[in-house]
Amino acid sequence: MSRLKELFARKPKDILNIYFTAGFPELADTSRIILALDHAGADLLEIGMPYSDPMADGETIQRSGTRALQNGMKLKVLFEQLENIRERSNIPIVLMGYFNQVIQYGEEAFFAACKRVGVDGLILPDLPLEVYAREYQHLYEKYNVESTFLLSPHSDEERIRRVDELSTGFVYMVADASITGGANNISEEQIQYFQRIEKMNLNTPRLIGFGISDHAAFSSACNNAHGAIIGSAFIRQLEKDASDQGIQDFVMAIRGEKVES
Amino acid sequence: MTYSINEEGFYGAFGGAFIPEMLYPNVETLRRNYLDIIQSDSFQEEYQYLLKQYVGRPTPLYFAKRLSSEFDAKIYLKREDLCHTGAHKVNNTIGQILIAQKLGKKRIIAETGAGQHGVATATVCALMGLECIVYMGAVDIERQAPNVARMKMLGAEVRPATSGSQTLKDATNEAIRDWIANPANTHYIIGSVVGPHPYPDMVARLQAIISEEIRWQLKEQTGKETPDMVVACVGGGSNAAGAFYHFLEEESTRLIAVEAAGLGVDTNESAATSVLGSKGIIHGSRTLLMQDEDGQIIEPYSISAGLDYPGIGPLHAHLIESKRAEAISITDKEALDAAFHLSRVEGIIPALETAHAFAALHKMKFNSGDSIVINLSGRGDKDLGTYQKFMK
Numbered sequence: 237m238s239r240l241k242e243l244f245a246r247k248p249k250d251i252l253n254i255y256f257t258a259g260f261p262e263l264a265d266t267s268r269i270i271l272a273l274d275h276a277g278a279d280l281l282e283i284g285m286p287y288s289d290p291m292a293d294g295e296t297i298q299r300s301g302t303r304a305l306q307n308g309m310k311l312k313v314l315f316e317q318l319e320n321i322r323e324r325s326n327i328p329i330v331l332m333g334y335f336n337q338v339i340q341y342g343e344e345a346f347f348a349a350c351k352r353v354g355v356d357g358l359i360l361p362d363l364p365l366e367v368y369a370r371e372y373q374h375l376y377e378k379y380n381v382e383s384t385f386l387l388s389p390h391s392d393e394e395r396i397r398r399v400d401e402l403s404t405g406f407v408y409m410v411a412d413a414s415i416t417g418g419a420n421n422i423s424e425e426q427i428q429y430f431q432r433i434e435k436m437n438l439n440t441p442r443l444i445g446f447g448i449s450d451h452a453a454f455s456s457a458c459n460n461a462h463g464a465i466i467g468s469a470f471i472r473q474l475e476k477d478a479s480d481q482g483i484q485d486f487v488m489a490i491r492g493e494k495v496e497s
Numbered sequence: 498m499t500y501s502i503n504e505e506g507f508y509g510a511f512g513g514a515f516i517p518e519m520l521y522p523n524v525e526t527l528r529r530n531y532l533d534i535i536q537s538d539s540f541q542e543e544y545q546y547l548l549k550q551y552v553g554r555p556t557p558l559y560f561a562k563r564l565s566s567e568f569d570a571k572i573y574l575k576r577e578d579l580c581h582t583g584a585h586k587v588n589n590t591i592g593q594i595l596i597a598q599k600l601g602k603k604r605i606i607a608e609t610g611a612g613q614h615g616v617a618t619a620t621v622c623a624l625m626g627l628e629c630i631v632y633m634g635a636v637d638i639e640r641q642a643p644n645v646a647r648m649k650m651l652g653a654e655v656r657p658a659t660s661g662s663q664t665l666k667d668a669t670n671e672a673i674r675d676w677i678a679n680p681a682n683t684h685y686i687i688g689s690v691v692g693p694h695p696y697p698d699m700v701a702r703l704q705a706i707i708s709e710e711i712r713w714q715l716k717e718q719t720g721k722e723t724p725d726m727v728v729a730c731v732g733g734g735s736n737a738a739g740a741f742y743h744f745l746e747e748e749s750t751r752l753i754a755v756e757a758a759g760l761g762v763d764t765n766e767s768a769a770t771s772v773l774g775s776k777g778i779i780h781g782s783r784t785l786l787m788q789d790e791d792g793q794i795i796e797p798y799s800i801s802a803g804l805d806y807p808g809i810g811p812l813h814a815h816l817i818e819s820k821r822a823e824a825i826s827i828t829d830k831e832a833l834d835a836a837f838h839l840s841r842v843e844g845i846i847p848a849l850e851t852a853h854a855f856a857a858l859h860k861m862k863f864n865s866g867d868s869i870v871i872n873l874s875g876r877g878d879k880d881l882g883t884y885q886k887f888m889k
């Protein structure tokens with residue numbers, strides 16, 4: 237069983253998925269942050285491959301990506317940084333980025349690298365479902381990389397079923413019809429959307445992301461799905477304090493555990 | 498060989514809709530409806546009426562006598578500069594605002610480079626009483642100040658894009674973000690034949706009026722069915738798509754796409770996508786774009802804000818790849834020289850974008866007496882500040 241499948245089998249609730257950008261704040265920070273998050277009790281990590289034109293990301297994540305690119309982050313560097321990570325951590329890792337990055341790296345080479353270093357899943361928001369099914373699914377399968385597709389509050393039922401059918405890792409429910417790092421609180425309308433999807437009994441686990449920034453939002457997401465994804469709020473934490481202690485405190489605060497002072 | 502779009506939104510290998518799910522419902526609604534709307538009688542009636550009485554179409558096809566004798570050819574200028582608002586861009590915005598209305602949208606967003614598309618969008622929003630927000634790179638806000646003032650006077654809000662090179666690419670990113678954040682009430686009027694399907698095809702169809710008119714005007718004036726060459730500048734490629742459209746299947750008509758070389762194609766300060774680009778994805782479309790080996794999009798450069806874009810529309814990628822169209826790149830200096838020259842010999846001050854198409858006359862091979870149509874995509878009022886700097 238894959239690390240991702242094993243996680244959802246073992247822990248069907250309160251999954252905390254933390255997003256951060258590879259090579260941010262410093263180029264060499266990637267593996268340190270993985271280990272710090274694992275240690276702090278995150279369940280799953282989503283590592284952003286910084287991109288020049290991240291159309292599905294908000295300002296905060298774009299800012300971190302710009303910085304990471306200035307630091308010299310490249311896919312080759314990222315795979316080097318991840319090369320021995322599985323000797324030190326077993327936390328499931330998914331990469332998030334844009335389809336063009338995978339194409340230019342070389343699709344087969346990219347998937348092979350994922351498998352080699354122990355990446356468990358991939359999120360490419362601009363890879364269309366149809367293109368995935370026709371041209372890429374076999375690569376995901378061949379290299380044991382789990383797929384994740386997005387749902388938005390405006391996705392219709394047919395689309396939701398298709399996303400569920402084609403996602404093998406988890407379904408990424410966009411909390412707000414806005415870009416990452418947008419709204420702060422969970423609205424009544426959003427809860428209705430979460431519940432509407434919950435009632436559909438999807439086969440794939442659901443994580444809610446975009447705009448989840450504190451314990452309250454995390455809990456209400458967890459009440460309506462298997463867990464939540466926190467991105468922009470964690471990037472802001474790294475901008476403020478990227479130390480292991482800062483990371484530890486952030487995760488505890490999201491979990492609603494008391495931070496010792 | 499066919500040059501029209503297929504069922505899935507591709508021109509050969511180029512096109513498609515590589516977009517995040519948050520954009521999918523809107524783009525899908527547009528895809529399902531755009532052809533029916535454009536082909537409906539009620540749309541055509543309003544569109545044709547506005548093009549005629551509001552925009553001032555048909556625009557003249559003017560035989561440029563002095564330029565012709567200089568180049569020993571018959572040079573015709575398609576006077577899109579005489580459209581209301583001063584460029585071809587309004588053909589598209591008139592069409593899209595009608596489509597947006599039919600889809601029940603109340604709020605309009607747009608990106609702009611030179612500001613011509615922004616002005617054309619602000620204009621139709623004023624005409625229809627719709628809210629209008631235009632994203633524009635901070636660098637372009639500086640260099641196209643008159644158009645910023647026009648947009649504001651027309652009641653639009655101009656929002657600066659401050660990421661990346663702060664030009665057209667970045668304004669497009671911001672507009673896409675806005676659309677993601679406001680999916681229900683908003684229509685995004687893209688200003689060129691770029692972006693996810695159906696935009697490239699929709700915008701090409703709305704600009705096709707240019708070549709439709711060229712055909713009958715040329716016939717009326719010369720008896721010829723088709724010209725030997727059609728020349729147009731290419732930023733994203735909308736004026737070129739419009740000028741080429743009804744000649745795509747006429748293989749005897751050569752199609753010349755003129756790109757901005759900036760300081761030169763080998764200087765790292767360029768926007769000549771067909772020379773410097775490779776296949777990839779930009780703004781939701783698989784096309785040719787300027788990128789590094791990691792797929793990061795390279796920031797382009799051109800003196801002309803409307804050509805300062807690191808990609809070209811998928812139709813043009815297909816035309817160039819299949820050798821149906823020839824690409825020529827023109828430097829800042831060559832374009833400036835051509836702008837001053839056209840002003841003096843024909844009494845027409847062209848937009849900086851358009852000036853690139855005229856400079857190509859020096860670089861194209863043609864036979865004595867060939868009939869050449871140059872699409873005069875816009876007028877140069879917006880560029881006077883730049884021109885003044887170079888006036889001797």
Ligand SMILES: Cc1ncc(COP(=O)(O)O)c(C=O)c1O
Nearest residue numbers: 613689732733734735736803875
């Ligand atoms: C006068 C004029 N010509 C050409 C262009 C380039 O756009 P396109 O290639 O879509 O025609 C612009 C864009 O701003 C313009 O203002």
